[in-house]
Amino acid sequence: MSVLVYIEPHKGNIKKTSLEAVSYANKLAELISSNVTALAINISDEGLKAIANAGADKILSVNNESLSATNIKALAEVVNSAIKEENATTIIFAADGTGSSVAPYVAAKQKAGIIAGTIDFPIIDGNKLIVQKNVFSGKATALYSVDTAIKIITLTPNSIQISNTKRSPNVISFAPTFDAANGVVLKSFKIDEDIAKGGIPLADAELVVSGGRGLKGPENWGIVEDLAHALGAATACSRPVADADWRPHHEHVGQTGLAIRPNLYIAIGISGAIQHLAGVNGSKTIVVINNDPEAPFFKNADYGILGDAFKVVPKLTEAIKKLRI
Amino acid sequence: MKILVPISQVPDTTAKISFINNDTTFNNAGVTFIINPYDEWYALVRALELKEAGKAEKVTVIHVGPTENEPTIRKALAIGADDAVRIDGDGDSSFVAGQIADYAQKNDYSLILLGKETISYNSAATAGLVAGFLDWNFVPYATKLDVNGNTISLEQEMDGGVNQLSSPLPLVVSAAKGMALQRIPNMRGIMAARTKPLQVVTPSTDFPVYTKVESYTPAKGRTACVMISEDNIDELVDLLHTKAKVI
Numbered sequence: 001m002s003v004l005v006y007i008e009p010h011k012g013n014i015k016k017t018s019l020e021a022v023s024y025a026n027k028l029a030e031l032i033s034s035n036v037t038a039l040a041i042n043i044s045d046e047g048l049k050a051i052a053n054a055g056a057d058k059i060l061s062v063n064n065e066s067l068s069a070t071n072i073k074a075l076a077e078v079v080n081s082a083i084k085e086e087n088a089t090t091i092i093f094a095a096d097g098t099g100s101s102v103a104p105y106v107a108a109k110q111k112a113g114i115i116a117g118t119i120d121f122p123i124i125d126g127n128k129l130i131v132q133k134n135v136f137s138g139k140a141t142a143l144y145s146v147d148t149a150i151k152i153i154t155l156t157p158n159s160i161q162i163s164n165t166k167r168s169p170n171v172i173s174f175a176p177t178f179d180a181a182n183g184v185v186l187k188s189f190k191i192d193e194d195i196a197k198g199g200i201p202l203a204d205a206e207l208v209v210s211g212g213r214g215l216k217g218p219e220n221w222g223i224v225e226d227l228a229h230a231l232g233a234a235t236a237c238s239r240p241v242a243d244a245d246w247r248p249h250h251e252h253v254g255q256t257g258l259a260i261r262p263n264l265y266i267a268i269g270i271s272g273a274i275q276h277l278a279g280v281n282g283s284k285t286i287v288v289i290n291n292d293p294e295a296p297f298f299k300n301a302d303y304g305i306l307g308d309a310f311k312v313v314p315k316l317t318e319a320i321k322k323l324r325i
Numbered sequence: 326m327k328i329l330v331p332i333s334q335v336p337d338t339t340a341k342i343s344f345i346n347n348d349t350t351f352n353n354a355g356v357t358f359i360i361n362p363y364d365e366w367y368a369l370v371r372a373l374e375l376k377e378a379g380k381a382e383k384v385t386v387i388h389v390g391p392t393e394n395e396p397t398i399r400k401a402l403a404i405g406a407d408d409a410v411r412i413d414g415d416g417d418s419s420f421v422a423g424q425i426a427d428y429a430q431k432n433d434y435s436l437i438l439l440g441k442e443t444i445s446y447n448s449a450a451t452a453g454l455v456a457g458f459l460d461w462n463f464v465p466y467a468t469k470l471d472v473n474g475n476t477i478s479l480e481q482e483m484d485g486g487v488n489q490l491s492s493p494l495p496l497v498v499s500a501a502k503g504m505a506l507q508r509i510p511n512m513r514g515i516m517a518a519r520t521k522p523l524q525v526v527t528p529s530t531d532f533p534v535y536t537k538v539e540s541y542t543p544a545k546g547r548t549a550c551v552m553i554s555e556d557n558i559d560e561l562v563d564l565l566h567t568k569a570k571v572i
């Protein structure tokens with residue numbers, strides 16, 4: 001009986017969200033007096049050390065280049081083998097990258113109940129796990145219970161702290177069989193230009209600077225990017241901005257875009273429509289910059305500046321740079 | 326090739342979300358329901374485009390839910406689906422996905438195309454569960470999909486870039502923004518929808534409900550917003566640094 005945690009292949013590196021998943025597994029194992037096995041797929045030695053530190057008692061390390069991050073079916077087969085090998089009863093995935101897709105695939109195979117996108121540690125009630133998650137796009141939370149023999153939980157990025165346990169687990173090389181024939185094939189990967197230049201992916205960013213229609217046009221995004229660079233933040237936008245192709249679709253946050261919960265969300269020239277708020281109200285701190293005192297976003301913010309974005313944002317960038325020196 | 330498009334019913338995006346029975350039940354009094362936008366705008370419309378291009382024979386929408394949800398199914402028919410199936414039951418995502426997988430298998434569908442997640446329960450689990458029950462290939466979060474004979478080519482935004490993928494059929498695909506553009510049903514579509522076939526199927530008993538919502542809590546609003554003068558930006562930075570401790 002153990003808690004298994006899935007560490008997804010990511011160009012050899014370890015993602016922050018994977019370490020959050022290990023930390024979650026570590027806490028759960030403590031609560032049910034079990035131990036943690038990490039299933040690390042194509043992870044470097046340095047990555048394995050980080051997994052150990054976040055709280056793994058044992059690591060099954062799979063090294064197989066033919067196991068691609070785009071072949072969900074094959075990845076699920078590998079997880080199923082690990083469940084059998086470890087007699088695992090709870091499996092934790094980061095709700096990020098391949099994790100949110102491999103998890104349900106495995107759940108179907110294992111006849112396991114799945115709760116996707118938890119935001120906090122579980123409560124133990126006998127054989128039941130009680131798990132909290134966001135529902136209605138952040139307009140509410142729900143407590144779910146699951147009592148199947150095998151349980152699957154995925155963890156929303158940036159919901160918990162990474163633990164620091166200084167453990168030295170056994171690393172065991174694990175080579176399960178899987179069928180890669182007739183699978184999904186990766187033809188090519190084109191990196192996003194912003195990311196290539198050192199930009200931060202939005203999904204797991206701790207700081208986010210977001211722009212709306214108030215910025216008037218794509219040519220004005222320099223002030224948003226400068227502020228993001230000064231902070232080390234990712235950039236995001238409202239839906240009309242993505243729809244007008246001022247910014248790429250993957251920056252669209254809200255009820256019909258990405259839902260994010262960074263530590264800091266700075267909204268510039270965004271009115272704060274209910275569908276926008278739904279995707280960002282999980283943020284710890286919200287700052288709103290808008291020249292309309294009636295903008296609804298001010299009612300859903302922690303700090304507000306009433307003023308013209310074109311004047312305020314460059315000043316904010318300078319002030320941040322001073323702090324960061 | 327026949328395409329199956331599972332559709333979910335969700336509260337309208339502007340609906341007030343509240344709960345009854347000691348916060349254990351969603352309060353649907355006065356709530357307008359819509360087709361989950363990801364299912365409607367992207368999955369259904371792309372399936373219809375493929376049929377119009379002669380790349381699919383038929384587009385069927387499937388919904389797992391009670392009789393009172395039929396107006397939502399009729400809307401999908403008005404947008405252009407050929408026919409519809411309602412599985413007469415309700416449950417968690419494992420139950421719903423199991424019913425969809427079972428119907429697809431028994432009725433010879435080879436492409437299942439649905440939205441990446443619902444805007445109600447936000448689990449993004451149904452597509453993966455369907456694929457797992459069927460043991461089919463699975464491409465999540467696809468932003469483009471085309472058909473060339475028996476091969477499907479796709480694009481997917483992941484990890485700060487775009488993956489170009491290909492897969493043989495059968496295949497489950499979850500659709501994200503970019504795959505197609507919303508279509509508003511016209512009068513002819515709405516009239517035609519009234520007489521299009523809507524088959525009601527008894528749920529299979531092979532797929533139990535595994536999870537249960539014990540209670541809901543409405544999201545807390547924020548306490549009053551602290552307004553800072555634009556001439557005093559340093560104060561904001563200081564508050565973010567020393568009080569909120571986020572930078």
Ligand SMILES: Cc1cc2nc3c(=O)[nH]c(=O)nc-3n(C[C@H](O)[C@H](O)[C@H](O)COP(=O)(O)OP(=O)(O)OC[C@H]3O[C@@H](n4cnc5c(N)ncnc54)[C@H](O)[C@@H]3O)c2cc1C
Nearest residue numbers: 212213214238239254255256269270271275276291292309
């Ligand atoms: C089904 C459905 C789903 C939706 N999903 C989403 C979603 O996921 N995400 C989303 O964002 N929206 C979504 N929307 C759209 C949403 O309702 C709003 O229309 C949208 O969020 C508005 O975007 P905005 O705030 O950028 O633009 P606007 O509402 O036009 O607001 C612009 C703001 O900029 C301010 N401004 C103007 N000039 C300046 C200046 N010089 N300095 C400072 N401020 C200035 C204005 O005061 C105003 O508040 C959805 C709508 C529907 C119907």
